[in-house]
Amino acid sequence: MTVLSASERFVESVGPIVVKEVRQGLRAKVFAIFFGSLLVVCLSMALVAVAQATEAAGTAFGKDFFGGYLTALGAVTFFVIPFVAFRSMVRELEDETWVLLTLTGLGANSIVRGKWVSAMSQALLFGSACAPFVLFSYFLNGIDIVQVVTALVLATGWSALLTSIGVAVATQAQSKLGRTIAHFVVLGLLGLGTMAGIAFAWVIAEEGHRLVTNDAFRNFAIGAGVFSWGLTWLMLESAAAGLALPSEAASRGPRIAYVIVGLLGLAFGLAVFLLEKGRPKDAVAGQVITSFFFTIAGAFCVSEADGWPRQAATGSWLKPGAARSFWLAVVMLFLSALMWGLLIGDYTVSNDGNADGRAFRGTMAAFAFPTLYLSLGVLMGRLTPLRHLSEPVATRVGFILSVVVGVVASMALSLVFEGSARGREMNALNPLVGLFNFIDRSGSELNSAIVLLGAVTLMAVFLAAVVLHARDEVRSS
Amino acid sequence: MSALLEVKGLTRYYGALKAVDDITFSLPAGTILGFIGPNGAGKSTTMRIIATLDVPTSGEVLLDGKSLVARPDQARPLLGYMPDRYGTYDDMTVFEFLDFFARAYRLRGNERKARVDSVMDFTGLMPLKDKLTSELSKGMKQRVALGRTLLHDPKLLILDEPADGLDPRARIELRELLRALASQGKAVLISSHILTELSEICDTCAIIEQGHLLATGTVQEVLSRTSNAAAFSEVELTLWAGAGMPLEEIARKTERLLLEQPLVTNVSVLNNALRFRLELAVGATPASGWVEEASVRVLKVLVNAEIPVTSFRTREHDLEDAFMSVTKGRVQ
Structure with a gap:
């Protein structure tokens, strides 16, 4: 009776979505099939390991079997579980049951977190089925406990991130066509994520003790671990914003997560640069990576529709609206450029005093290109009278399209006028070749090219801001 | 009788399209209001705004004196919404489904059990409590959906096309359930294409077309007004x-x-x-x-x-x- 009431109390304390999802998940055929298959695979490998160990006693087989178990577990926890979470969220949207859940007062955040927690609970069940076998591989020699723990911790973080991506993508697709596209996007992302995760697991298994005790690797693992949890948070916030009703101000969560995760990334980059005594080219690499994050996360996690519901009409930066989310992405990109630029400046001053033109240009270009193309994405949607073109999803498509057009058109023009697809002048606005030119090449033409890029970017930002502010006001009046 | 629901000058634009145009009506407790109009008239948009699922471009909606435009979170516990799609989970039994939503409404322990039992009793679902919702007829699924809207004992029920696709028997049963709910003091806002059905259920009606409210009042008032004007x-x-x-x-x-x-x-x-x-x-x-x-x-x-x-x-x-x-x- 005591045990029963304790379990009842536990169930009461867990959110209703988690209870429902776990109940549905455990009942689903997909769980039974994959759980059974995982056990069979692990058991078969264990039998093979026992046979090999009996034949060649004293040989270290551990790392091969450790890698094998992680591969089997990774296939389920990096692919199946996140995809099941994605499908579960899509079904909620297709059947419009999420609306009914929202009306109960649960809120988009609870729904999204409930889905994610239940998926992770299922991953934990798979992990616990596999755990005795992973431990068994330790007794086959060749790996140590630090490797096992490192691999499992990183795998958990990776699975958590991929699951949050699955849930987030599902909430961004509101139409039938959008959901079909989302299926392909998720399959592609999870496929790549699974391959990367499994490959990394094999690296840990093969490189063994040497790798996990290496300082650089330890820094990387800590950074990657923290960043993957930060990204998971951002993904869940953005999923909740995607699921929120028009009557709810949903900007707060994603914006806070975007800023905090971004600042953490910058702080980590700064720490690594200072500890490793980085050079200007490292700063440029850092700027490219952080700009990439701010751009992609800006376009996909914090981009918003015009206007805001009436109850959210107060407040400042956390007030919803496309204009504010656009400015936030631009400001974060600028902060990133400022930090890396200052580091290059500091290096220049404290060394020979000669400014590294390529590094400065590269840092500026890595700020200007994403800002320019985010602005173009906004302008493409907002300057037309078609309402659907100004939705966040259309802005994202506009952003990607403008990047593709920018790359292809610049290269074509460069081929015609400069005789090479990598020409310096015609690729001034090319976000791919242009960026490489600014970072990698020298020449006076690049000085005028960076001025042109800066001028066009400023104009595009100004126009995008004007259009966004005007539409925000119209939609909210 | 003071109004439980007051809709004042409700307007909703989608881009250039005016889906709802300056709609004003009220609904006292214990009455059933039929919302009549062809497809695309603005019925569902109006109902979704009242259900706090959408926001008006302008206008106000007061539920029990509270603005559900300004504070939808405060209004939600007072309303139950049943969309035209019932929204049941196929792999859950009737009891599990209702129990899950009762949990979502933060009902705990014995209170939750009592409430789920009472709703199943009222909607006649008790004999089907262990049946999967996917195995139920449309009429029974609709009862499950209605049961879900009643779990938190709302003052206002918003039912979007609840009689759609039901056989005559299920319609009669629905009518009786709604009458019983109105007699308990709940206000019911119901839309339907089946106008004869509505005239038997409703105390008041509102005719809407192209976003405009063309007539409103008790069914008898509207009938006598329109028969004279016909x-x-x-x-x-x-x-x-x-x-x-x-x-x-x-x-x-x-x-x-x-x-x-x-x-x-x-x-x-x-x-x-x-x-x-x-x-x-x-x-x-x-x-x-x-x-x-x-x-x-x-x-x-x-x-x-x-x-x-x-x-x-x-x-x-x-x-x-x-x-x-x-x-x-x-x-x-």
Whole structure:
């Protein structure tokens, strides 16, 4: 009776979505099939390991079997579980049951977190089925406990991130066509994520003790671990914003997560640069990576529709609206450029005093290109009278399209006028070749090219801001 | 009676499209309001705004005195919304489904169990509690959905096309359930295409088209207003077959006579009965009692021509007529 009431109390304390999802998940055929298959695979490998160990006693087989178990577990926890979470969220949207859940007062955040927690609970069940076998591989020699723990911790973080991506993508697709596209996007992302995760697991298994005790690797693992949890948070916030009703101000969560995760990334980059005594080219690499994050996360996690519901009409930066989310992405990109630029400046001053033109240009270009193309994405949607073109999803498509057009058109023009697809002048606005030119090449033409890029970017930002502010006001009046 | 729900000047734009245009009505507790209108009239948009699922471009909605536009979170516990899609989880039993939503409404322990049992009892779902929702008929699924909306004991129920696709028996049962809910003091806002159904359920009705509220009031008020204002009326008369003349011949003669009369249109013969419509010319303003006057004139002509008429009656004005009358000239 005591045990029963304790379990009842536990169930009461867990959110209703988690209870429902776990109940549905455990009942689903997909769980039974994959759980059974995982056990069979692990058991078969264990039998093979026992046979090999009996034949060649004293040989270290551990790392091969450790890698094998992680591969089997990774296939389920990096692919199946996140995809099941994605499908579960899509079904909620297709059947419009999420609306009914929202009306109960649960809120988009609870729904999204409930889905994610239940998926992770299922991953934990798979992990616990596999755990005795992973431990068994330790007794086959060749790996140590630090490797096992490192691999499992990183795998958990990776699975958590991929699951949050699955849930987030599902909430961004509101139409039938959008959901079909989302299926392909998720399959592609999870496929790549699974391959990367499994490959990394094999690296840990093969490189063994040497790798996990290496300082650089330890820094990387800590950074990657923290960043993957930060990204998971951002993904869940953005999923909740995607699921929120028009009557709810949903900007707060994603914006806070975007800023905090971004600042953490910058702080980590700064720490690594200072500890490793980085050079200007490292700063440029850092700027490219952080700009990439701010751009992609800006376009996909914090981009918003015009206007805001009436109850959210107060407040400042956390007030919803496309204009504010656009400015936030631009400001974060600028902060990133400022930090890396200052580091290059500091290096220049404290060394020979000669400014590294390529590094400065590269840092500026890595700020200007994403800002320019985010602005173009906004302008493409907002300057037309078609309402659907100004939705966040259309802005994202506009952003990607403008990047593709920018790359292809610049290269074509460069081929015609400069005789090479990598020409310096015609690729001034090319976000791919242009960026490489600014970072990698020298020449006076690049000085005028960076001025042109800066001028066009400023104009595009100004126009995008004007259009966004005007539409925000119209939609909210 | 003070209004539980007050909708004031509700307007909703989607881009350039004005989906709802300055709608104002109120709904007291314990009454059922039928929301009538063709597809795309703005019914669902209005209902979604009242259910806090959408936001108006302008206007105000007060539920129990609280603005659900400004504070939707405070209004939600007071309302239950049933969309046209029932939204059940196929792999859950009836009990699990209701229990899950009861948890979501933060009902705990014995209180939750009691509430789920009471809702299953009220909706007649108790014998089906262990059945998967995917195995239920449409009528039963609809009961499950209705049960879900009742779990937190809301004051206002918003039901979007609840009778759609139900068989006659399920419709009658739904009607009885809604009547019982209204008698408990709940206000019910219900939309339907089946206007005869609504007239039997509703105390008040609101006719909406192209985002405009064209008529509102009690069903009787709307009927009497629209029947006086109607530009047409359906009439049915029956003939006596034993008048010494073959029935077919009498019917033909009657049809000829009717067609000669002013205002008579759409004459059709069915065995010993004839149906026709008394209809004013386009643009003519209906004067009070014009139907009665025209009927007397037609009947006089028939009697003078020794047509053996055994019954002559104008069909009673119903919500469908009211709807057609009110929307006349505006239906696209």
